[in-house]
Amino acid sequence: xxxxxxxxxxxxxxxxxxxxxxxxxxxxxxxxxxxxxxxxxxxxxxxxxxxxxxxxxxxxxxxxxxxxxxxxxxxxxxxxxxxxxxxxxxxxxxxxxxxxxxxxxxxxxxxxxxxxxxxxxxxxxxxxxxxxxxxxxxxxxxxxxxxxxxxxxxxxxxxxxxxxxxxxxxxxxxxxxxxxxxxxxxxxxxxxxxxxxxxxxxxxxxxxxxxxxxxxxxxxxxxxxxxxxxxxxxxxxxxxxxxxxxxxxxxxxxxxxxxxxxxxxxxxxxxxxxxxxxxxxxxxxxxxxxxxxxxxxxxxxxxxxxxxxxxxxxxxxxxxxxxxxxxxxxxxxxxxxxxxxxxxxxxxxxxxxxxxxxxxxxxxxxxxxxxxxxxxxxxxxxxxxxxxxxxxxxxxxxxxxxxxxxxxxxxxxxxxxxxxxxxxxxxxxxxxxxxxxxxxxxxxxxxxxxxxxxxxxxxxxxxxxxxxxxxxxxxxxxxxxxxxxxxxxxxxxxxxxxxxxxxxxxxxxxxxxxxxxxxxxxxxxxxxxxxxxxxxxxxxxxxxxxxxxxxxxxxxxxxxxxxxxxxxxxxxxxxxxxxxxxxxxxxxxxxxxxxxxxxxxxxxxxxxxxxxxxxxxxxxxxxxxxxxxxxxxxxxxxxxxxxxxxxxxxxxxxxxxxxxxxxxxxx
Amino acid sequence: xxxxxxxxxxxxxxxxxxxxxxxxxxxxxxxxxxxxxxxxxxxxxxxxxxxxxxxxxxxxxxxxxxxxxxxxxxxxxxxxxxxxxxxxxxxxxxxxxxxxxxxxxxxxxxxxxxxxxxxxxxxxxxxxxxxxxxxxxxxxxxxxxxxxxxxxxxxxxxxxxxxxxxxxxxxxxxxxxxxxxxxxxxxxxxxxxxxxxxxxxxxxxxxxxxxxxxx
Numbered sequence: 001x002x003x004x005x006x007x008x009x010x011x012x013x014x015x016x017x018x019x020x021x022x023x024x025x026x027x028x029x030x031x032x033x034x035x036x037x038x039x040x041x042x043x044x045x046x047x048x049x050x051x052x053x054x055x056x057x058x059x060x061x062x063x064x065x066x067x068x069x070x071x072x073x074x075x076x077x078x079x080x081x082x083x084x085x086x087x088x089x090x091x092x093x094x095x096x097x098x099x100x101x102x103x104x105x106x107x108x109x110x111x112x113x114x115x116x117x118x119x120x121x122x123x124x125x126x127x128x129x130x131x132x133x134x135x136x137x138x139x140x141x142x143x144x145x146x147x148x149x150x151x152x153x154x155x156x157x158x159x160x161x162x163x164x165x166x167x168x169x170x171x172x173x174x175x176x177x178x179x180x181x182x183x184x185x186x187x188x189x190x191x192x193x194x195x196x197x198x199x200x201x202x203x204x205x206x207x208x209x210x211x212x213x214x215x216x217x218x219x220x221x222x223x224x225x226x227x228x229x230x231x232x233x234x235x236x237x238x239x240x241x242x243x244x245x246x247x248x249x250x251x252x253x254x255x256x257x258x259x260x261x262x263x264x265x266x267x268x269x270x271x272x273x274x275x276x277x278x279x280x281x282x283x284x285x286x287x288x289x290x291x292x293x294x295x296x297x298x299x300x301x302x303x304x305x306x307x308x309x310x311x312x313x314x315x316x317x318x319x320x321x322x323x324x325x326x327x328x329x330x331x332x333x334x335x336x337x338x339x340x341x342x343x344x345x346x347x348x349x350x351x352x353x354x355x356x357x358x359x360x361x362x363x364x365x366x367x368x369x370x371x372x373x374x375x376x377x378x379x380x381x382x383x384x385x386x387x388x389x390x391x392x393x394x395x396x397x398x399x400x401x402x403x404x405x406x407x408x409x410x411x412x413x414x415x416x417x418x419x420x421x422x423x424x425x426x427x428x429x430x431x432x433x434x435x436x437x438x439x440x441x442x443x444x445x446x447x448x449x450x451x452x453x454x455x456x457x458x459x460x461x462x463x464x465x466x467x468x469x470x471x472x473x474x475x476x477x478x479x480x481x482x483x484x485x486x487x488x489x490x491x492x493x494x495x496x497x498x499x500x501x502x503x504x505x506x507x508x509x510x511x512x513x514x515x516x517x518x519x520x521x522x523x524x525x526x527x528x529x530x531x532x533x534x535x536x537x538x539x540x541x542x543x544x545x546x547x548x549x550x551x552x553x554x555x556x557x558x559x560x561x562x563x564x565x566x567x568x569x570x571x572x573x574x575x576x577x578x579x580x581x582x583x584x585x586x587x588x589x590x591x592x593x594x595x596x597x598x599x600x601x602x603x604x605x606x607x608x609x610x611x612x613x614x615x616x617x618x619x620x621x622x623x624x625x626x627x628x629x630x631x632x633x634x635x636x637x638x639x640x641x642x643x644x645x646x647x648x649x650x651x652x653x654x655x656x657x658x659x660x661x662x663x664x665x666x667x
Numbered sequence: 668x669x670x671x672x673x674x675x676x677x678x679x680x681x682x683x684x685x686x687x688x689x690x691x692x693x694x695x696x697x698x699x700x701x702x703x704x705x706x707x708x709x710x711x712x713x714x715x716x717x718x719x720x721x722x723x724x725x726x727x728x729x730x731x732x733x734x735x736x737x738x739x740x741x742x743x744x745x746x747x748x749x750x751x752x753x754x755x756x757x758x759x760x761x762x763x764x765x766x767x768x769x770x771x772x773x774x775x776x777x778x779x780x781x782x783x784x785x786x787x788x789x790x791x792x793x794x795x796x797x798x799x800x801x802x803x804x805x806x807x808x809x810x811x812x813x814x815x816x817x818x819x820x821x822x823x824x825x826x827x828x829x830x831x832x833x834x835x836x837x838x839x840x841x842x843x844x845x846x847x848x849x850x851x852x853x854x855x856x857x858x859x860x861x862x863x864x865x866x867x868x869x870x871x872x873x874x875x876x877x878x879x880x881x882x
Contacts, residue, residue, distance in 0.1 A: 136701050201712055209705035239708055243716035251723060251818065260807050260814035261732075262723060268730025268811030277719060628836060636849070 003611035004184065009162045014097060020074070021159030050590040052138035053548060054123050057145050059442055061120025062435065064149055068112040071156070073508060075105035077501055080466070084498035086484035087491040098483040099166035100185065104155065106169025107189060110285070111196060112152045114423065117431040118292045119148075119203055122231045124442055125434075126207065128539035128546065129225045131216025131555045131562070136209040138588045139630070144199040144206065146598030151196025154605050158188040162609075165189035168481065170282065171252060173263035173274050178256045184609050186256065190249050191605040197246050204238030207231060216538065218557035222316070225537040225560075226309060229316050230295030233323040237284045237291075240327070245281040248274065257611075272337055279330035287326040290422065291319060293430025294361055297386060300379045300433050301365045303535050305372030308561050311364040318357035318364075325354050335403045336410045344403040351401035355394055362387060377533070378452035382433035385460045389425030393418060396471065414474025417467045424463050432459070432511075440527040444544045448521065451514035458507030466500025469493035528655045536561040543652035548587055549640060552649035553580040576656055582642040582649065589638050593630040597623055699852055706856040710863045713826075717867050720822055721874060724815040728879075732810035737879025740805055742796075746876045749792045750868065753827075756785035757865040764858045770846045779838050782861070786831050793824050816875065823871055826864050833857055 011018050035041060048056055078093060078101050085091040093101065127135055135141050158164040163185040167176045176186050211224070211232040224232075252274070254260040261267040263274045302309040309315060331339065331347040365387060374380065396418045400406050409415060432455075440446045473490045518525055531540040541563040542551055559565050570576045600623040607615035728737070759781040766774030797817070800806065807817035837857050840850050 136705055202709075205705055205709045205712065208708050209701060213701050213704055239712045240715055243712045244719045247716045247719035247723075254807075254814065254818060258807065260818070261730075261811040262727070262814055262818075264811075267732040267809070268727060269814075270726055270730070270811065273723060273726050277723070624832070631836070631840060631853070632843070634844075 001612075003607070003613070005161070005610040005612065009184070010160065011163065016093075016097065017100075017159045021156070024071070024156065025160065046590065049595050050142075050592045052134075052142050052588050052591055052594075054127050054135050054138065054141060055442060055546065057141050058120045058123030058125075060145055061116045061123060061148070063120075064145075064152060065113050065116035065120060065431075068108050068116065068152055070508070072105050072108040072113055073505070075101045075108070077505065079105065080494075080498040080501040082483065083485075083494045086482075087488070087494070088486045089484065091484055093483065095483045096166065099481070100164045102481055103165045103168050103185075103189070104158075107165070107193075108152075108155065109423070110169060110289075111193060112148070112155070114289045114427050114431075115200060116148060116152075117435075118234065118289055118427070119144075119200070121296065121431065121434045121438065122207060122234070122292060125438055125539055126228055126231050127210065127214075128441070128542065128550060129228050129537045130211065130214060131219055131538045131551060131557060132210075132214045133550050133554075133585070134588065135206050136214060137206050139591045139593055140202055140206055142591065142594030143597055144203040144594075146594040147199030147202075147601055148196045150598045150602045150605065151192040151199070153602055154188060154192040154195070154609070157606070158185065162188065170278055171249075172278075173252065173255070173269075173271050174265050176252060176256075177264055179264075187253075187609040190253050190256075191609050194246060194249055194253075195601050195605050197242055197249075200238055201242045201246070204235045204242065207235040208239055211235070216551075216554045216557050216562075219562070220557075222313070223557055223560050223562065225295075226298035226312065226315050226319070227292070227295035227537075229319050230291040230298070233319045234288045234291045237288045237323060237326065241281045241284040241288070244277060248277040248281065251277075272334075275334050275337065276330065279333045280327070282333065283330045284326045286422065287322055289427045290430075291322065293386075293427045293434075294319070296430045296434035296437070297365060297383050298368075299537065300383050300437055301368045302561075303437075303533050304375045304377055304380045304383075305369045306375075306534070307368055307372040308536070308564075309364065310367035310370075311360075312560055314360055315364050318360045321357045322354060325350065325357070329354065332401055332406070334410075335406045341403075348401050348403045348406075352398050355398055358390075358394060362391065377436075378447075378449055378456055379433040379437045381453055381456040381460075382429045382436070385456065386426055386429040386433070389421060389429070389460075389463070393421035393425055396421065409474060411479055412474040413470040413478045413480055416480050417470035417474060420463075420467050420470075424459075424467075429459070432456075437533070438539070440525075440532045441530075441539055441544050441546070444527055445518065445522040445525040446527060446532055447518045448514050448525070451510050451517060455507045455510035455514060458503050458510060462500045462503030462505075462507055464500070465503055466497050469497045469500070529659045530652060530656070531563075531567075531659075536564040538562050541566060543648075543655075547645075547648045549585045549645065552582060552585075552645050570660060574660075576653060576660060579650075579653070582646040584642050585640045585645055586637045587640065589636060591630065591633075593626055596626045600626060698848070699855070702852045703855055703859070706859055710859060713863065714867070717819075717822065717870075720815070720819040721870065724819045724875065727811040727815040730811035732812075734810040734813065735803075735805050736812065737816075737875070740800055741876050741879050743876060743880055745792055745796060746872065749789050750872055752785045752789040752792070753865055753868050756782045756789070757862055759785060760858050760861045764854060767841065767846060767851055767854045775841065776838060779834060783831060783834050783838075786827055786834070790824060790827055790831070793820070793827075797821070820871060820875065823864065823867055826867075830857075830861055830864060833860070 035044060048060060051057065079098070082091045082093045082098060091098075123135075123141070127133070155164065163183050165171060165176075165181070165185040165188065167181060167186065167189075171186060171189060174180055211228060215224075251260070251262040255262050255264060255269075261269040263269050263271050265271070298309050298315060329347055329351045331337075331343065332351045335344050335348070365383070396414070400409060400415065400418060436447050436452055470493075473493045476487075476489060478485070478487070478490050527544040530543040530546075532544070533540070538555055538557070539546075541555060555562065555566070566577070600619045604616055604619035604623065607613070607619060759778045763775055763778035763782060766772075766776075766778055800813075805813060807814045834857065837850075837854055840853070844850050
């Protein structure tokens with residue numbers, strides 16, 4: 001009746017995951033009860049859960065990323081403290097549990113922190129920058145988000161019911177095959193990623209269509225802000241790479257569930273085919289994450305330097321070149337496979353070539369600051385910290401791209417230090433910069449600067465303390481994923497690394513404090529005009545937070561830095577643009593499709609993991625029925641009357657006129 | 668209303684359309700293009716997924732582990748019928764699209780029914796082939812080659828099955844709602860989906876069956 005699920009699968013003998021899991025779920029439960037008692041339920045349902053507004057969906061993505069970041073960071077602290085304690089000692093985490101922790105850490109951080117954060121920012125910002133009212137398929141956008149959340153939910157359920165994968169963030173066979181991983185941990189991993197992967201793919205389809213087909217009048221491709229370009233490159237990569245992940249994980253699932261022989265040792269299966277396939281997805285995945293971070297920094301450097309981005313065209317070209325090259329380097333993840341010197345040389349050289357367009361970008365950012373009137377706001381802190389850090393990451397990356405060096409460093413902590421250098425130093429710093437930069441746009445008030453800078457310094461110093469020692473022990477020969485060790489030379493470095501993790505913890509504490517303090521002081525931090533940083537792209541031309549329709553009338557774009565041009569004209573004229581003729585605006589109605597669909601997807605995933613076949617069939621029918629019900633709707637849009645549009649827009653125009661008047665004497 | 672006038676609205680967010688185009692109409696043309704375009708992108712991603720299965724098949728095709736190879740198992744005459752069914756169903760699907768656009772009930776429902784029957788006939792032959800192979804001990808567990816074969820061809824069969832569910836839903840939708848613009852957009856997407864399955868089948872027919880028997 002319940003497949004493989006029995007009471008024995010509740011890990012009563014393992015106190016740490018059980019207490020953590022029960023604690024986390026009780027907190028979530030208490031929050032839900034509090035929300036319902038306060039009577040906020042209908043508001044949440046109407047404005048967030050069933051919302052198809054890209055801004056709200058984006059905020060929910062970022063919220064999911066923040067929560068998962070905490071969870072993933074707890075895993076990181078546990079690994080660092082285990083390695084600090086486990087010198088000639090067993091430490092406090094048994095090997096079986098330690099394996100689950102590094103697997104969960106990597107999976108969560110890549111798929112549910114970095115991906116969710118990137119997609120969240122893209123959701124909030126890209127339609128605003130393009131000057132349009134929403135994405136191409138708003139309801140599909142909601143479905144995407146809720147499927148991602150389903151994947152995150154399944155992974156967290158594994159804390160309490162069953163176990164998680166022991167294999168690492170990528171499930172390499174034959175270890176991940178049924179014979180060596182008979183438990184449900186592997187299945188949790190696979191079904192979570194399959195479900196959230198569908199969501200990600202649909203996001204890719206949605207945004208490629210949005211960026212190519214929806215524009216404000218005059219917003220030609222070569223006038224799009226660089227963040228839109230990087231989002232476009234990232235989404236193209238999703239459309240081209242995520243199907244490969246889906247297919248590859250499907251093959252592994254067939255091996256595990258039905259005894260197929262794709263990656264088994266016997267009957268002709270080919271283990272290295274898995275490596276090839278997973279990295280054909282996995283390497284572009286790096287660029288799916290990092291390109292939008294580059295885009296954030298392009299916006300940040302240009303805004304806070306008060307200058308147009310240096311070398312806009314070369315930035316676009318570099319982005320698209322990286323987009324294409326990212327598909328040509330996958331083999332550098334396993335030079336040690338033994339494909340031969342010629343193959344390794346080709347992939348080594350191709351990997352080094354990627355450093356060229358990335359170098360172009362670094363110079364463009366520095367020349368953007370050069371000669372500008374630079375304002376050192378906290379996004380600039382993240383930006384300058386990023387430039388220093390990414391250069392180290394790039395150099396160690398080029399080092400790893402040399403096959404003979406890679407033979408020595410493969411699977412060592414040097415590699416771990418390198419990719420954390422990229423993921424924290426570029427992706428996470430970029431996301432934090434974007435979070436600070438666009439927070440007032442999403443919520444209408446700025447974040448506290450002092451705490452933001454304190455958080456930056458902790459993250460920056462903590463990162464160097466935590467990961468530079470790993471480069472060192474990696475060069476000394478320490479491999480990754482060691483639960484204990486007995487080499488006295490490594491021990492002091494691992495103590496430093498643990499201290500670094502503690503400093504990052506303080507940084508996260510500052511970020512939480514920053515959010516709390518900023519919410520409390522929101523009236524002082526209020527962004528009345530919608531343009532708190534003297535911005536350049538169209539998202540700053542509307543109020544903060546923007547009305548549901550984003551723009552009362554679609555803006556007319558006459559060049560790059562569209563809003564900057566509008567402001568210049570307004571300053572010359574001494575008055576904002578004359579009031580336009582307002583019209584009724586039609587917007588898509590809310591839909592519970594995404595939420596209901598994710599509800600069935602969660603049941604489907606859970607029943608497939610535990611092999612409860614009748615429930616899986618039921619859930620599939622439920623999901624299909626949800627789509628049919630959605631397709632049967634007769635009214636898909638609602639109308640905001642022109643008078644209401646005018647009322648909302650006039651408020652914002654009045655605030656801007658006031659700001660312009662105050663600016664006049666200074667000019 | 669000329670086609671050219673309609674398509675000027677594309678990509679301009681409804682504003683800035685040619686002044687002669689009424690607002691509502693430009694909105695319509697624009698949505699149709701956006702939906703079709705987005706669905707094309709999705710289909711491309713689906714083709715990428717199939718290409719992964721093709722790649723796996725190409726890697727594993729000779730890994731028969733002492734079991735039967737394609738030459739021993741494939742019957743080109745059955746495959747010829749499968750191909751004929753699928754190509755004819757694609758033609759019928761095209762006729763149904765014209766019928767839907769012309770709002771002609773007999774043409775639409777008739778052609779959709781023919782599409783469904785031919786699709787079901789294809790599925791019957793495929794399931795028959797699979798059952799026969801499993802019956803003689805040549806199931807997907809037998810060798811890596813057969814795993815790859817069943818996955819690639821089975822994935823296409825699964826798409827056809829989902830396509831049939833979609834087809835029946837579209838017949839019901841037109842019956843319940845009439846030829847509304849949003850329904851017609853879905854008919855367009857369904858037709859694109861069905862034709863794509865045809866293209867993938869041509870690749871399967873060539874790479875799996877023809878090369879399997881000839882080489």
